[in-house]
Amino acid sequence: MLTIYGQKARYCDGVARRSFLKIGGLSMGAVGGMNLSTLMRAQAASPGPVKSDKAIINIFLGGGPPHQDMWDIKTEAPREIRGEFSPIDTNVPGIQICEVFPKLAAIMDKLVVVRSVVGCSGAHDAFQCFTGWDRRSIESIGGRPAIGPVLSRMFGPKDPGIPPAVALADKTQHGPWSEPGTPGFLGAAFQPFRPNGKGMEDLTLNGVTLDRLQDRRTLLASLDGLKRDVDASGMMRGMDSFTDAAFGVLTGSRLAEALDLSKEPAEVRARYGDGKPYQFQYDGAPTCNEHILLARRLVEAGVRSVTLSFGRWDSHGKNFDLVRDHGSKLDQAVSALVLDLEERGMLNDVTILVWGEFGRTPRVNDGAGRDHWPQVSCALMAGGGMRTGQAIGETNRLGEYAAVRPVDMQEIIATAYHNLGIDVMNTAIPDPTGRPQFLVDIREPMKEVV
Numbered sequence: 001m002l003t004i005y006g007q008k009a010r011y012c013d014g015v016a017r018r019s020f021l022k023i024g025g026l027s028m029g030a031v032g033g034m035n036l037s038t039l040m041r042a043q044a045a046s047p048g049p050v051k052s053d054k055a056i057i058n059i060f061l062g063g064g065p066p067h068q069d070m071w072d073i074k075t076e077a078p079r080e081i082r083g084e085f086s087p088i089d090t091n092v093p094g095i096q097i098c099e100v101f102p103k104l105a106a107i108m109d110k111l112v113v114v115r116s117v118v119g120c121s122g123a124h125d126a127f128q129c130f131t132g133w134d135r136r137s138i139e140s141i142g143g144r145p146a147i148g149p150v151l152s153r154m155f156g157p158k159d160p161g162i163p164p165a166v167a168l169a170d171k172t173q174h175g176p177w178s179e180p181g182t183p184g185f186l187g188a189a190f191q192p193f194r195p196n197g198k199g200m201e202d203l204t205l206n207g208v209t210l211d212r213l214q215d216r217r218t219l220l221a222s223l224d225g226l227k228r229d230v231d232a233s234g235m236m237r238g239m240d241s242f243t244d245a246a247f248g249v250l251t252g253s254r255l256a257e258a259l260d261l262s263k264e265p266a267e268v269r270a271r272y273g274d275g276k277p278y279q280f281q282y283d284g285a286p287t288c289n290e291h292i293l294l295a296r297r298l299v300e301a302g303v304r305s306v307t308l309s310f311g312r313w314d315s316h317g318k319n320f321d322l323v324r325d326h327g328s329k330l331d332q333a334v335s336a337l338v339l340d341l342e343e344r345g346m347l348n349d350v351t352i353l354v355w356g357e358f359g360r361t362p363r364v365n366d367g368a369g370r371d372h373w374p375q376v377s378c379a380l381m382a383g384g385g386m387r388t389g390q391a392i393g394e395t396n397r398l399g400e401y402a403a404v405r406p407v408d409m410q411e412i413i414a415t416a417y418h419n420l421g422i423d424v425m426n427t428a429i430p431d432p433t434g435r436p437q438f439l440v441d442i443r444e445p446m447k448e449v450v
Helices: 036-045 127-131 147-153 208-221 235-250 255-257 266-270 287-300 317-345 409-419
Strands: 002-011 016-023 055-060 087-089 096-098 111-118 165-167 305-309 350-355 377-383 390-391 402-404 428-432 436-438
Touching: 055 127, 055 147, 055 287, 055 409, 096 305, 096 428, 111 402, 127 147, 147 165, 147 305, 147 428, 255 287, 266 287, 266 317, 287 305, 287 317, 287 350, 317 350, 317 377, 350 436, 377 409
Parallel strands: 055 305, 055 350, 111 390, 165 305
Antiparallel strands: 002 016, 087 096, 111 377, 350 377, 428 436
8 A cells, every 4th residue: 555645734625634645565375376368468458548638526515415405495395395495587587496505607608507307216325326227236246337437437537647536535434425436347447536635735755765766666567477368256356457547646746736725826726615614514414615726736637537425415404594504505516617717617517516415305304305306406516518598397386296397317417428428329338348448328419418
């Protein structure tokens, strides 16, 4: 395990600690030799880098945001269903959203709100928002891969020192709310990179020179007994990937710089905010606005996919207090992200998704909360060259089900793939049995936006 220590710093979770990065785990045994044909097969199985400047930032609202308190206020519903919020006008005539999102309302022409998301499995995790699939799909052969690992498999890194996929979510007590985006059947080689500290400035080699480091890498590569062609689990290939990532990070500085918010102008950091104080976090993620700024810095540096978890939206009690808190912070950070990307000329190349695993019950419970409601959910989308300034779909008067234009979760994932330059209608990746697997079952992107 390589561990690189940096300066002691205080991060957005309020914990002062020495920044560090742990990359990979190397453990080998002698299981035979590796010959030229083995090497050639391994090279043939690994796709070369493909030129693409497209990227995605997938912001997961862990716990299930209340659709009727976000983008679809039910003004005609009884109070026990409608709740406490009023709608406000946006800069697109005819589209209104919740009053806690004034900054997003002001840039509605750059956004798409989807009010009728269906197909939620009901699982309390990020899996479906990152893959489009129910977790149980082809679970016996590794499961479905998330967007980030697919991009890693198809395109590779843009730069040797920049991983294709990065997961920013800090570990949560309810672990599935901080999932990075599984590689599924693609194997360990394609799992997202997870920095263990924000900033990671002044990475050092702890006294090991670059020449000595390269000698050790050469020795590692020449060891016998790796027999990768019989490693069905992909673990050996995963080790190679981790080793490459480690050396890329150690011999370059772009990743460390991208993760160092001190390099960002103070006025930009102020525009995003920090999301503090953290409230209603419990077993979920903090409302860390700095992660959204880091996501922009990472895609600017060359990362293709960034996932993060923002807040803890499981509002069984005090739903309206939670939405006021989380919503206002999300409003600030996401509006800043959209405008920031636009000012940098990047918005058409970066798809932004903001959504959770399901919606909330129409009726408010005795604790002023809303419970789980997988029948319908909602999403916010931006960038990616989409036709924006739209509100797609409607629920019925009580917010119980999609009454107009149901949009399946897989359609949103298909749209993201389309924006990323992937022909989702015809692209399939072979699973470990050799059977081609399409990226999603519903392979047409949303016709309203592409």
